[in-house]
Amino acid sequence: MNYMDYLKTQDFPLFWCGGCGNGAVLGAIVRSFAALCYSKEETVVVTGIGCWGKADDYVTTNSFHGTHGRALAFATGIKLANPKLQVVVLMGDGDGVTIGGNHFIHAARRNVDVTAILVNNYNYGMTGGQYSGSTPLNSITSTSRYGHIEEGFDICQLAIAAGAPFVARTSSDDPLAMQRFITAGLNKKGFSLIEVIAPCPTHFGKNNGMRNAADLMKWVKERSISVARAHTMNEEELALKLIMGILTDTEREDYGSKYSRVIAAAQEGRRDIK
Amino acid sequence: MTLKKNIFAMGNEAITEGALAAGARFYAGYPITPSSEIAERSSIRLPQLGGMFVQMEDEIGSIAAVIGASAAGVKSYTATSGPGFSLMQENLGVAVMGEIPCVIVNVQRSGPSTGLATKPAQGDVMQAKWGTHGDHGIIALSPSSVQECYDLTIRAFNLAELYRTPVILLADEIIGHMREGYCPHLPKEIIERKKPLCANRDYKPYDFCGEENEIAPLAAFGSEYITRINGSGHDESGNACGRLDNADKFIRHYHEKFQKNRDDIIETKSFDLQDAEYAIITFGCSVRSGKAALKLARQKGIKVGLLQLVTIWPFPYEQVAKICEQVQGVVVPEMNLGQIQGEIRKVCPTHCSLWGINRVDSQMITPYEILAKLEEAAI
Ligand SMILES: Cc1ncc(C[n+]2csc(CCOP(=O)(O)OP(=O)(O)O)c2C)c(N)n1
Ligand code: SF4
Numbered sequence: 001m002n003y004m005d006y007l008k009t010q011d012f013p014l015f016w017c018g019g020c021g022n023g024a025v026l027g028a029i030v031r032s033f034a035a036l037c038y039s040k041e042e043t044v045v046v047t048g049i050g051c052w053g054k055a056d057d058y059v060t061t062n063s064f065h066g067t068h069g070r071a072l073a074f075a076t077g078i079k080l081a082n083p084k085l086q087v088v089v090l091m092g093d094g095d096g097v098t099i100g101g102n103h104f105i106h107a108a109r110r111n112v113d114v115t116a117i118l119v120n121n122y123n124y125g126m127t128g129g130q131y132s133g134s135t136p137l138n139s140i141t142s143t144s145r146y147g148h149i150e151e152g153f154d155i156c157q158l159a160i161a162a163g164a165p166f167v168a169r170t171s172s173d174d175p176l177a178m179q180r181f182i183t184a185g186l187n188k189k190g191f192s193l194i195e196v197i198a199p200c201p202t203h204f205g206k207n208n209g210m211r212n213a214a215d216l217m218k219w220v221k222e223r224s225i226s227v228a229r230a231h232t233m234n235e236e237e238l239a240l241k242l243i244m245g246i247l248t249d250t251e252r253e254d255y256g257s258k259y260s261r262v263i264a265a266a267q268e269g270r271r272d273i274k
Numbered sequence: 275m276t277l278k279k280n281i282f283a284m285g286n287e288a289i290t291e292g293a294l295a296a297g298a299r300f301y302a303g304y305p306i307t308p309s310s311e312i313a314e315r316s317s318i319r320l321p322q323l324g325g326m327f328v329q330m331e332d333e334i335g336s337i338a339a340v341i342g343a344s345a346a347g348v349k350s351y352t353a354t355s356g357p358g359f360s361l362m363q364e365n366l367g368v369a370v371m372g373e374i375p376c377v378i379v380n381v382q383r384s385g386p387s388t389g390l391a392t393k394p395a396q397g398d399v400m401q402a403k404w405g406t407h408g409d410h411g412i413i414a415l416s417p418s419s420v421q422e423c424y425d426l427t428i429r430a431f432n433l434a435e436l437y438r439t440p441v442i443l444l445a446d447e448i449i450g451h452m453r454e455g456y457c458p459h460l461p462k463e464i465i466e467r468k469k470p471l472c473a474n475r476d477y478k479p480y481d482f483c484g485e486e487n488e489i490a491p492l493a494a495f496g497s498e499y500i501t502r503i504n505g506s507g508h509d510e511s512g513n514a515c516g517r518l519d520n521a522d523k524f525i526r527h528y529h530e531k532f533q534k535n536r537d538d539i540i541e542t543k544s545f546d547l548q549d550a551e552y553a554i555i556t557f558g559c560s561v562r563s564g565k566a567a568l569k570l571a572r573q574k575g576i577k578v579g580l581l582q583l584v585t586i587w588p589f590p591y592e593q594v595a596k597i598c599e600q601v602q603g604v605v606v607p608e609m610n611l612g613q614i615q616g617e618i619r620k621v622c623p624t625h626c627s628l629w630g631i632n633r634v635d636s637q638m639i640t641p642y643e644i645l646a647k648l649e650e651a652a653i
Contacts, residue, residue: 044495057514062495065504073335077342082496106331266321
């Protein structure tokens with residue numbers, strides 16, 4: 001398959017601002033679909049609401065565009081109802097871990113077999129650059145003009161703590177890593193999260209003295225370290241660092257597979273699901 | 275096919291069996307009294323039939339999972355009560371705008387807020403219609419017996435599939451927890467959603483113009499068609515669309531598809547109305563008090579009839595107007611402060627008096643309260 005087959009090029013140009021990271025993430029996703037020869041009919045892209053939440057406008061697979069923060073809950077129903085579907089969930093940091101934080105931790109804990117690709121641009125792009133649950137301390141946003149007084153989530157650690165079997169982080173200027181992690185996530189049976197750090201030059205960048213995407217990515221790079229490096233550092237040194245790479249990759253039976261054993265038990269009149 | 279025999283059961287049990295008989299195979303919900311028996315029974319019964327149950331993290335997620343499962347082609351339902359129904363309102367709008375069939379059981383309890391947590395009420399009539407924002411139509415059915423719990427749940431699924439819409443089963447604590455005999459007969463009719471017949475590339479999930487009942491066919495995710503479901507403003511194909519004429523067309527459609535099919539959707543039941551000079555118009559648990567009052571009043575020589583509103587939304591204005599035209603006065607018992615009465619007032623002519631009997635203390639309205647009003651009127 002050619003990755004262009006998954007893109008609704010007739011609806012280009014993309015709605016996103018110049019320098020926005022979203023386009024590169026979308027590129028990595030459709031390349032991963034192509035690499036895995038995904039059938040459009042058996043793939044569902046589920047989006048939330050936000051700049052990144054508009055990504056379904058540009059894909060040729062099945063799509064479900066629901067409400068802000070609820071994408072994982074819609075995806076849970078889609079996947080459980082038809083386990084043959086490849087369900088890919090696209091969320092912003094507002095969507096995924098702020099308004100939708102409850103669905104996020106429970107989808108990870110429940111281990112629903114979907115792949116979540118969360119674009120973290122540290123603010124609400126769509127509504128004008130207000131702070132989200134991932135906005136770093138002291139940042140300036142449209143609603144923290146005196147500097148943000150809350151700490152942001154470490155989204156990957158949140159997913160790991162909640163039980164996600166596959167968690168990886170990269171940034172939107174690393175197309176190879178994005179494709180590698182997304183492909184691995186899609187192949188993973190169980191809940192997988194790929195967090196992509198991406199620039200929002202229009203709001204987060206502008207508000208914090210980083211006028212273009214390059215400045216923003218430089219700021220990200222300065223804080224980035226590899227998983228291998230992280231192993232050599234202590235907690236104090238790790239504070240405020242962004243660990244890039246595959247942070248966890250374990251095996252855990254997903255909800256759907258377990259439930260088929262519930263069905264077998266119920267149909268055979270047993271009360272145990274061994 | 276064997277004829278099922280009568281069994282003695284709770285309303286919530288009959289609702290669950292009705293859902294299964296209608297072909298529902300997916301439940302997502304969050305426990306709340308007085309609806310929890312539906313979740314508990316579904317968790318046992320669904321896997322026996324190869325279906326699926328999931329207890330979600332909240333009611334926002336519950337209705338979302340139900341909508342997602344239905345979009346993937348499985349008839350789906352959830353059950354809740356006041357606080358949970360409030361949480362469901364946002365995504366109820368997704369089912370309206372995405373035109374996804376599903377059934378939401380609201381076993382009403384006292385409100386506002388946590389209210390008298392486990393106690394009955396009928397206060398969600400307007401919320402069922404207008405709880406989610408924006409102009410739209412909706413279907414709500416209200417059972418008054420355990421048999422109706424079963425029958426109307428089946429009908430709710432049929433209507434949901436036929437009109438591509440969420441349907442609300444507006445039950446109440448009294449009916450949900452009441453036990454009486456009912457017959458879980460095989461459904462007379464099971465309606466499945468219309469599937470597309472066109473070539474793959476021609477399929478548009480929202481192209482309703484020229485379709486029977488103005489309802490577009492719905493292909494499930496995973497079929498040979500590409501399906502784009504969209505809760506934002508969209509065109510016939512499901513693509514995001516900000517065109518104003520397009521918004522006008524679709525928002526009117528969410529309203530008109532119910533108006534155009536009123537005759538099929540609306541169901542009322544009449545009792546002793548032929549010669550009636552007074553009428554009791556009511557729904558849900560209050561029908562039971564109304565029927566008892568009718569008997570008492572007839573014994574006293576007052577010519578009373580009763581109109582039971584089985585369909586609450588779209589509201590049976592024509593049926594109600596006809597009765598108001600015929601009688602001198604209408605009594606409306608309801609366990610709220612006049613939500614149904616307000617709708618009746620819209621079509622009640624001046625010659626017909628209109629009285630409400632309203633309780634919000636979670637006590638069932640007694641037949642004697644209704645009788646007293648009828649006696650007062652008939653003097
Ligand atoms: C329930 C609800 N509250 C608020 C909004 C308004 N809203 C739309 S998008 C958005 C934030 C988007 O931020 P994020 O998810 O981080 O995505 P981004 O735009 O940055 O890609 C908000 C607050 C909404 N659509 N729904
Ligand atoms: S506002 Fe920010 S997130 Fe939204 S498109 Fe522009 S750069 Fe991207």
